[in-house]
Amino acid sequence: MTPYPDRVLMVMAGALGALMAEVRTPFGAQTAGLSAALAGLLAQEWDRAAARLVEENTAVTGLLERARLIVTDEALHVRIDTVIARIPASDLRVSALRTENDELRGVLVDVHAAVDGVAGEQHELLNRLIWDELRESTRRRHLVTGR
Amino acid sequence: MESKLASYLAPRLEAEDGVAISNLFRIPGGASRETWMFDAAWRAGGEAKSAPFVLRMDPPASLVESEREVEYAFYRAFEGTNVPVPRMRWLELGLEPLGAPFFIMDRITVGETNVQNLASGPQYDGARAMIGRRMYEVLAAIHTAEWSGTDIPKVVKPPTPATCWREALDYWEGMIDANELSPQPIIRAAIRWLRANPPPPAQRVSVVHGDYRVGNFLYSNDGIHGVLDWEMAHLGDPIEDVAWAMHEIWHRDLIPRAECIAVYEEASGLKVAPEALRWWDVFTGVKAQGIWLTGARSFQEGRSSELILVAAAYSLVNRTDEAVLQSLGRGA
Numbered sequence: 001m002t003p004y005p006d007r008v009l010m011v012m013a014g015a016l017g018a019l020m021a022e023v024r025t026p027f028g029a030q031t032a033g034l035s036a037a038l039a040g041l042l043a044q045e046w047d048r049a050a051a052r053l054v055e056e057n058t059a060v061t062g063l064l065e066r067a068r069l070i071v072t073d074e075a076l077h078v079r080i081d082t083v084i085a086r087i088p089a090s091d092l093r094v095s096a097l098r099t100e101n102d103e104l105r106g107v108l109v110d111v112h113a114a115v116d117g118v119a120g121e122q123h124e125l126l127n128r129l130i131w132d133e134l135r136e137s138t139r140r141r142h143l144v145t146g147r
Numbered sequence: 148m149e150s151k152l153a154s155y156l157a158p159r160l161e162a163e164d165g166v167a168i169s170n171l172f173r174i175p176g177g178a179s180r181e182t183w184m185f186d187a188a189w190r191a192g193g194e195a196k197s198a199p200f201v202l203r204m205d206p207p208a209s210l211v212e213s214e215r216e217v218e219y220a221f222y223r224a225f226e227g228t229n230v231p232v233p234r235m236r237w238l239e240l241g242l243e244p245l246g247a248p249f250f251i252m253d254r255i256t257v258g259e260t261n262v263q264n265l266a267s268g269p270q271y272d273g274a275r276a277m278i279g280r281r282m283y284e285v286l287a288a289i290h291t292a293e294w295s296g297t298d299i300p301k302v303v304k305p306p307t308p309a310t311c312w313r314e315a316l317d318y319w320e321g322m323i324d325a326n327e328l329s330p331q332p333i334i335r336a337a338i339r340w341l342r343a344n345p346p347p348p349a350q351r352v353s354v355v356h357g358d359y360r361v362g363n364f365l366y367s368n369d370g371i372h373g374v375l376d377w378e379m380a381h382l383g384d385p386i387e388d389v390a391w392a393m394h395e396i397w398h399r400d401l402i403p404r405a406e407c408i409a410v411y412e413e414a415s416g417l418k419v420a421p422e423a424l425r426w427w428d429v430f431t432g433v434k435a436q437g438i439w440l441t442g443a444r445s446f447q448e449g450r451s452s453e454l455i456l457v458a459a460a461y462s463l464v465n466r467t468d469e470a471v472l473q474s475l476g477r478g479a
Binding site: 025026027029030031034035037038041045098101102105106108109112113116117130131134135137138139141142143145 | 172173174175329330331332333335336339343454455457458461462465468469472477478479
């Protein structure tokens, strides 16, 4: 067994932070400090990235499935169908999940534009659900930054 | 670098037997420019002379793509005014001397820019509120300055009071279009809101610093000694700067927000209408995101290896999204 990357990155963060005090130039100290901070952030991101992306891709897919029932724009309808048909993919690498996420959120932007501020019970409900998801998306991305 | 700088400065300082460069080091921060400080010593007219300087040089890529001569013109416009700025010395647009365009200015040797010290350092407990008020008095002086007789109109085209908001929004939406690495649904919703709810026309077309906040001016217990980092300066609606300075991400509560506005209104004679402030507050989130995303793309595509660009993306993109949700009344 090898130590897990999140543990390695956290130790690197501590080591780089300790190194700051020994660096003689302000720019060098800043570089060491930024490296330490980034190692700490990447440790958090490495551990949670797949779970976050799967959760979010599932949530956005649900919104798009709801949207396809009320969106009337033909081109947008085709885009929704196309992206939903490709998801979920079997590839669980973070890079693949991120590509799915980009495709889904790209379509979500246009769905949101199509329903935001439009009167009608279904549009208003979907709009509210999209705003809920956008709020939740920021919660999923929280990192402990030391501030 | 020392020898190239010495060669560049010798004829400009009329040095009789060369220029000695010392204490050359890069200043931390500066995600849009490489900023270096150094001291120069030389002999002229039979006398020994020395001076502290700052060099601002274009990096290969940055958080903000801006024009060197624009920043230089805005700095120069305020020399000798009640807005403290360092004196500009030489602008070099060619690649020959140092490998990238740059300018050199006198170094202000009083004060510091450290955000944390100003926000909470006990050495500033007695001066914090004074510096906070001074911050908005200086901003008022920037906004009420007459710019038509300066070099500024030679380097930027003035908007009209009615088009300030649209030109600013078009620019930053374009930056996001060009630089986002992934879709930005919150920022896109904010842009839709901004276009659907335009602010009142600008009360005047002013110099807008573009990044006026704690961290971008030199301060001490005696006040503010230099306004720095003019790389995003332009002509526009002054409320843009007020909203930027007060934005949640970097506002440090030196004085209460209501006092920020009161001090600014009294010093400038301009009104900070709530609807205008809200519009420019949402815009600040969009612009800030445009900055972080531009830096992130520069790093991702290998045009820069500056860690500050990654740190900004990892620590600020999501915080900015949250701030925008709050500004839109959609926050938690």
